[in-house]
Amino acid sequence: MSTTGSSLQDDREQRTLVAARAQRAKERSLATRDLVLSISTPILLLLLWEVTARVEIIDPRFFPPPTQIVTAAYEMILDGELWEHTAPTLMRLFVGGGLGALAGIVVGLLMGSSRALNAALGPLFSALYPLPKIAIFPILLMIFGPTEVPKVIAVFITTFFIMQINTVSGVWAIDRKLLEAGAAYGARGFDRFRFVVLPGAMPFVFSGLKTATGTAVVVVTAVEFTGATTTGLGYLIWNSWQLFIPEKLYVGLVVIGIIGATVTTLLSRSEKLLLPWRRER
Amino acid sequence: MSIAGAQSAVVAEDVSKVFFSGRDPVWALENFSLTLEPGSFTCIVGPSGCGKSTFLRILGGLEERTVGTVTIPDEGQRIPAAFVFQEHGVFPWMTVLDNIAFGLRMSGVGRAERTRIARDWIERVRLGDFADAYPHQLSGGMRQRVAIARAFATGSPLLLMDEPLGALDAQTRMLMQEELTALWEAERKTVLMVTHDIDEALILSDRVIVMSGRPGTLREDITVPFARPRSFDIERTPEFTELRSRIWHLLREDALTAEENA
Numbered sequence: 010m011s012t013t014g015s016s017l018q019d020d021r022e023q024r025t026l027v028a029a030r031a032q033r034a035k036e037r038s039l040a041t042r043d044l045v046l047s048i049s050t051p052i053l054l055l056l057l058w059e060v061t062a063r064v065e066i067i068d069p070r071f072f073p074p075p076t077q078i079v080t081a082a083y084e085m086i087l088d089g090e091l092w093e094h095t096a097p098t099l100m101r102l103f104v105g106g107g108l109g110a111l112a113g114i115v116v117g118l119l120m121g122s123s124r125a126l127n128a129a130l131g132p133l134f135s136a137l138y139p140l141p142k143i144a145i146f147p148i149l150l151m152i153f154g155p156t157e158v159p160k161v162i163a164v165f166i167t168t169f170f171i172m173q174i175n176t177v178s179g180v181w182a183i184d185r186k187l188l189e190a191g192a193a194y195g196a197r198g199f200d201r202f203r204f205v206v207l208p209g210a211m212p213f214v215f216s217g218l219k220t221a222t223g224t225a226v227v228v229v230t231a232v233e234f235t236g237a238t239t240t241g242l243g244y245l246i247w248n249s250w251q252l253f254i255p256e257k258l259y260v261g262l263v264v265i266g267i268i269g270a271t272v273t274t275l276l277s278r279s280e281k282l283l284l285p286w287r288r289e290r
Numbered sequence: 291m292s293i294a295g296a297q298s299a300v301v302a303e304d305v306s307k308v309f310f311s312g313r314d315p316v317w318a319l320e321n322f323s324l325t326l327e328p329g330s331f332t333c334i335v336g337p338s339g340c341g342k343s344t345f346l347r348i349l350g351g352l353e354e355r356t357v358g359t360v361t362i363p364d365e366g367q368r369i370p371a372a373f374v375f376q377e378h379g380v381f382p383w384m385t386v387l388d389n390i391a392f393g394l395r396m397s398g399v400g401r402a403e404r405t406r407i408a409r410d411w412i413e414r415v416r417l418g419d420f421a422d423a424y425p426h427q428l429s430g431g432m433r434q435r436v437a438i439a440r441a442f443a444t445g446s447p448l449l450l451m452d453e454p455l456g457a458l459d460a461q462t463r464m465l466m467q468e469e470l471t472a473l474w475e476a477e478r479k480t481v482l483m484v485t486h487d488i489d490e491a492l493i494l495s496d497r498v499i500v501m502s503g504r505p506g507t508l509r510e511d512i513t514v515p516f517a518r519p520r521s522f523d524i525e526r527t528p529e530f531t532e533l534r535s536r537i538w539h540l541l542r543e544d545a546l547t548a549e550e551n552a
Binding site: 192193205209285 | 350393
């Protein structure tokens with residue numbers, strides 16, 4: 010009697026386990042499917058582009074087949090033309106953007122910590138922020154002439170404002186309880202800044218850096234469109250259009266896209282590394 | 291340190307706090323006086339908005355009083371009073387160990403020494419396996435144990451607790467009441483705790499201050515007679531029931547008014 014009872018129970022347990030395994034297997038196969046879809050879709054679209062351009066369903070003068078673009082890129086790498094345009098863009102982006110971000114974070118932290126400073130500068134910066142940076146580029150050209158300086162400054166101003174505004178918001182977004190906890194446990198002056206304000210503002214600083222990267226790429230491209238330079242990926246794109254060499258135009262587009270995506274990815278990675286307390290969220 | 295600390299107590303005289311809501315002055319606290327004996331555990335209960343938290347925050351230096359005097363003998367120290375907040379009071383960007391050692395670090399205690407003290411407290415609040423965890427990886431009860439350990443670890447003779455268990459679920463809360471009782475009975479610091487839970491006040495404290503509704507004034511000062519060390523068994527005694535209903539009668543009307551004005 011008891012043996013049949015326990016075997017019945019074993020039976021039921023077995024069936025439940027089998028069902029649970031089936032559920033898990035189903036979930037796993039769905040995850041695999043998602044991965045396959047996410048990789049295969051862009052490849053299929055590229056293939057579609059290639060085929061339709063070759064049989065001239067779409068006009069290959071406007072949409073040269075991807076293989077032609079790759080060939081063009083390869084040739085441009087070999088003869089150094091691509092680097093000739095990539096290097097100046099990277100320089101403008103990193104010097105202007107790096108200094109702009111640094112200045113924006115420092116000023117933002119100071120404004121977030123000092124009521125007087127924020128009262129003095131806050132309204133001014135808010136008024137200047139929506140001004141399209143590209144619109145003041147001619148003024149910069151007038152002052153500094155056709156050198157690297159106005160281009161770097163245009164990127165600097167762009168990132169500065171984004172970082173300043175994000176950092177101030179970051180300081181203000183710190184939970185009041187945490188500021189009070191800092192005060193209650195004796196964190197004053199620089200300690201308060203180092204242990205409470207700075208780490209507290211970091212999440213907003215990082216989201217600001219990601220926004221600023223996107224905008225800085227737009228501004229550097231636009232500045233290079235203006236004819237104030239004969240180098241840079243923006244110039245490459247613009248000039249290829251004027252000379253009607255669509256392959257090169259696409260190469261410029263792809264490279265500038267890769268730069269933006271790489272910087273954004275690096276920022277996300279370093280955020281995970283530098284702010285371990287925000288992992289698993 | 292601990293011997294000098296044991297002589298510490300708090301004297302607050304005629305403390306009032308008035309703030310402005312638009313053009314109208316609001317009296318949060320009116321002529322409130324309180325003296326705390328060294329090594330005593332006192333709870334303040336009162337209807338919401340009676341200024342009990344305001345008083346605690348004034349003692350802790352987080353808010354300024356409008357008039358009145360407050361004397362905390364160890365005021366010269368960097369952390370005259372260690373504060374425990376209801377929730378979100380531990381730094382999310384610090385590990386459990388760094389959070390607990392934070393007060394010591396701010397008062398200039400060296401790394402080796404503060405790590406030793408913090409490790410000791412981590413063990414005492416049973417978080418030994420979580421020293422390097424970040425607060426978001428902990429449960430609400432564990433986070434409050436960090437907050438309580440941080441306060442005790444400073445070595446400050448005065449602990450101010452603002453509804454430290456208020457955000458916890460009922461069962462966790464009861465477990466934490468037991469733990470807090472045991473910790474305090476071993477340490478005997480001067481504790482002033484604000485709570486809205488009458489049972490909690492009776493279980494934890496030696497003295498319950500009942501406050502009136504806004505403006506907060508002292509309504510009654512009740513001595514809690516239960517012997518130490520305490521257990522939850524006192525809840526079943528007739529004295530407990532009697533004290534509880536006495537406090538509830540004192541609070542009921544003000545709680546009702548507070549509710550209607552909310």
